[in-house]
Amino acid sequence: MRIVKFAEDLKEFLRSRGVRPSYVRLKVLQYLLTEKTHPTAEEIYRALVSEIPTLSRASVYNALAVLSEAGVVQALTIERHEGRYDAKVGEHGHFQCEVCGRVYDFSVDFGSLRHEALEGFLVKRRDLYFRGICPECQKGGESHGKSG
Amino acid sequence: MRIVKFAEDLKEFLRSRGVRPSYVRLKVLQYLLTEKTHPTAEEIYRALVSEIPTLSRASVYNALAVLSEAGVVQALTIERHEGRYDAKVGEHGHFQCEVCGRVYDFSVDFGSLRHEALEGFLVKRRDLYFRGICPECQKGGESHGKSG
DNA sequence: GTTCCTGCAAAAGCTTTGCAGAAGA
DNA sequence: TCTTCTGCAAAGCTTTTGCAGGAAC
Numbered sequence: 001m002r003i004v005k006f007a008e009d010l011k012e013f014l015r016s017r018g019v020r021p022s023y024v025r026l027k028v029l030q031y032l033l034t035e036k037t038h039p040t041a042e043e044i045y046r047a048l049v050s051e052i053p054t055l056s057r058a059s060v061y062n063a064l065a066v067l068s069e070a071g072v073v074q075a076l077t078i079e080r081h082e083g084r085y086d087a088k089v090g091e092h093g094h095f096q097c098e099v100c101g102r103v104y105d106f107s108v109d110f111g112s113l114r115h116e117a118l119e120g121f122l123v124k125r126r127d128l129y130f131r132g133i134c135p136e137c138q139k140g141g142e143s144h145g146k147s148g
Numbered sequence: 149m150r151i152v153k154f155a156e157d158l159k160e161f162l163r164s165r166g167v168r169p170s171y172v173r174l175k176v177l178q179y180l181l182t183e184k185t186h187p188t189a190e191e192i193y194r195a196l197v198s199e200i201p202t203l204s205r206a207s208v209y210n211a212l213a214v215l216s217e218a219g220v221v222q223a224l225t226i227e228r229h230e231g232r233y234d235a236k237v238g239e240h241g242h243f244q245c246e247v248c249g250r251v252y253d254f255s256v257d258f259g260s261l262r263h264e265a266l267e268g269f270l271v272k273r274r275d276l277y278f279r280g281i282c283p284e285c286q287k288g289g290e291s292h293g294k295s296g
Numbered sequence: 297g298t299t300c301c302t303g304c305a306a307a308a309g310c311t312t313t314g315c316a317g318a319a320g321a
Numbered sequence: 322t323c324t325t326c327t328g329c330a331a332a333g334c335t336t337t338t339g340c341a342g343g344a345a346c
Contacts, residue, residue: 020345022301041335056303061336063301075228077277081311082335083228093263095271106264114260115241115276120283121252123243128263129225129275135268168320170326189311204328209311211326229336230310 006030017070027052028063032073032087038094038103040082078103078129091126097134104134154178165218175200176211180221180235186242186251188230226251226277239274245282252282 010029011021019025027048032039039047041060049055064085067073076084078096084103086094093108110126158177159169167173175196180187187195189208197203212233215221224232226244232251234242241256258274 020300022345024302054303056305057335058304058337059302065337077225077228080223080225080228080231095266095269098272104269106266108261108263110261112260112262113256113258113276115256116254118243118254118278120286121243121278122281122286123278124246124280125278127275127277127279128261129277130266130269130271130273131275132272133270138268138270168325170320172327202328204330205310206312206329207327213312 014070014072017072019066019070019072022063024048024052024055024059025063025066028060029067029072029087032085036088036105038076038078038084038086040084042082044085076103076129077127093128093130095130095132095134097137098131099133099137102134106130162218162220165220167214167218167220170211172200172203172207173211173214176208177215177220177235180233184236184253186224186226186232186234188232190230192233224251224277225275241276241278243278243280243282245285246279247281247285250282254278 010026014021028044031044031047041064045057045060068075074086074089076086078084078094091110093106095104095106108128158174162169176192179192179195189212193205193208216223222234222237224234224242226232226242239258241254243252243254256276
């Protein structure tokens with residue numbers, strides 16, 4: 001009964017953030033919390049449509065927009081052509097492998113970063129994106145495909 | 149004659165990077181070096197088409213792709229829906245104002261940043277994106293439009 | 297009962313592609 | 322001369338929008 005409890009908690013959590021806990025929103029958030037792969041909207045849609053056959057992409061985009069607005073999830077801009085989403089909202093870094101496309105989290109102490117003073121600028125969000133090749137793709141001779 | 153000299157230097161520079169110095173490529177690069185506003189492809193197109201009436205968007209995208217490949221310019225992923233380009237290739241940070249959309253550079257010492265060790269990861273590129281409100285938009289009561 | 301959400305389809309916006317003609321080596 | 326680049330148009334991809342039926346409060 002852990003799952004049910006989990007779902008109930010999520011409902012409460014969303015309500016506390018001023019978001020109506022609709023079925024699609026709950027499923028999208030649950031997926032993001034479970035699969036920490038920073039999926040794209042398309043990946044979320046494909047994963048959930050098997051469970052919710054009537055699901056449409058528009059509803060996924062809609063849910064993601066609402067959850068982002070409420071600060072429950074974070075939209076990454078690590079790629080230009082498709083948005084990726086993260087349910088971990090605290091500040092941390094993201095590494096994307098240019099071979100397999102996977103996105104990895106890593107912890108960052110932004111307080112230690114020395115940079116030019118941004119006087120007069122109101123900073124609301126900080127994103128750190130690293131790019132390169134992940135250990136698996138270095139080992140595996142770059143044999144990983146980009147699709148998931 | 150500074151301009152002519154500048155253009156000659158640019159040609160040499162491109163050749164040294166293995167890029168044929170075509171007219172469009174030179175103009176795109178020149179624009180990026182002069183206007184440090186991190187323009188989008190559309191903005192570059194609009195700025196150059198008055199000088200080059202036959203210019204097409206496809207050629208701008210083509211030139212940007214070639215220049216990016218050669219490491220002469222850098223494609224930013226600070227926004228999801230449109231690419232912005234920067235001729236400053238050294239590592240530095242970018243701040244985007246959520247009101248006017250402008251992107252500002254600031255210097256960063258990545259060496260000072262403490263973060264989780266990325267053992268086994270080959271890091272090729274590091275991007276730091278800040279978001280918030282710029283001084284002008286805080287003063288001006290957010291009256292700036294997003295278009296250029 | 298009223299408001300908000302979903303799902304379908306079509307449209308919008310940015311970017312890429314195919315091909316013929318032009319420019320550069 | 323031969324390769325490469327340009328420009329036009331059309332297509333591709335992700336994302337947004339409009340509207341009718343259904344779910345949540």
